[in-house]
Amino acid sequence: MSVATRTIHFTLNGAPVSATIAPHHTLLEVVRDTFGLNGARESCGQGLCGCCTLMVNGQSVSGCLTLAAFADGATVTTVENLAVDGKLSPLQAAFIECGAFQCGFCTSGFLLMATELLESNPRPTEGEIRNHLSGNLCRCATYPEVVRAVQLAAERMA
């Protein structure tokens, strides 16, 4: 079977881009393989772990479950967009300060999910933090530090 390709156009971390894709490519594959943005990673491949989190039109999605074709015309941002001119976001700084990771494999997903939470809810309760991040797994089990980092960032951004 010959694979029909198509060209999609979207905004990636603020810049207009285009990519030639096949219908079965995931957005995660395109972001990593075409654009070399390796912050998002495929881990479980089932939408459960959050390592592949990407923002599409301002909403978090599992990049591994998103067809790239569906990003045509969309605004996509990745963890690489959080720091501005090399300066870490308050949340990123809080993650380092609180030691909210060990191996760091899951960190990009936690950062994007928590950034999304703080944008809609600047002073979340611990329960709200845990609920929003419940679809992100950290096999080093740094959950208490992650919650503390989100709380610290919230305090500093207030």
Next chain:
Amino acid sequence: MIPFELLEPRTLPEALGMLADDDTAVRPIGGGTALMLMMKASVFVPRRLVSLRGLGEALGRIELDAEGALCLGGTATLAALEASDLVRAHAPVITRALPHLSNVRVRHVATVGGALAHADPHMDLPTILAALDARVRIAGPAGHRTLPVDELITGYYETALARNEIITGVTIPAASAGKAAYIKCTTRAADDWPALGVAVNLACSAGRIDAARVVIGAATDKPTRVSGAEAALRGATFSGSTLDHAVTEAVRDAVAREVAYTSDAQGSAAYKRQLARVHIVRTLTAALEG
């Protein structure tokens, strides 16, 4: 995943024309969260997918119809339901269940129609909708029809949908708005697929239950109404959130006896039967507490 053809129609008639009644490798795709898993596992190998994402805002609307029934569009996302003031006012049992249904990223894209058409028995929403007496609106080449949720889902991943039909929405009649509750039980981790989901919906007046709908899901092949439990509850009186012991025992017995529980990774049939005996009473209490 292996390559397939992806079509992106702009209208419902166009989408219906792209489906095929006789080809199991052609399917509609909405949010895609469930289909992508099946495709990655090669359980489903599509020849053609017909995306419902471009069908416009009308198919995803959440609104009241002229009779005051709550209408959820087929492509409405679970996140849209979660945030909807209309859903909170007319079917709060759905609003309360959603934060514990899958995860934020999946809820951002997964749709009402998809949750029903997929017919995975572990999904929470079909069980809740069945308890709310919801009707599924379906479009096909011959026009439109409706089916009650518990008739739409006929078995394990099986529905009464023809392959060239599309779910356009769900209607929850205003008359079915009673004291409703849904409790699920996960056995391996808090956010695991449930081993059991119990939904009840009680129409009450002055300390008396006039009518009840009791639906068991996740532990079964499909959302299953328990008529013996519904009969035992009809006419029962309660004070506060407490029912007579004889009534709760009759309900427990019906739930244990009438329902065909299935064994799977979430637990054995015998274990789920016992979970149901316990959780049915908790769910009734939660409903009566309001």
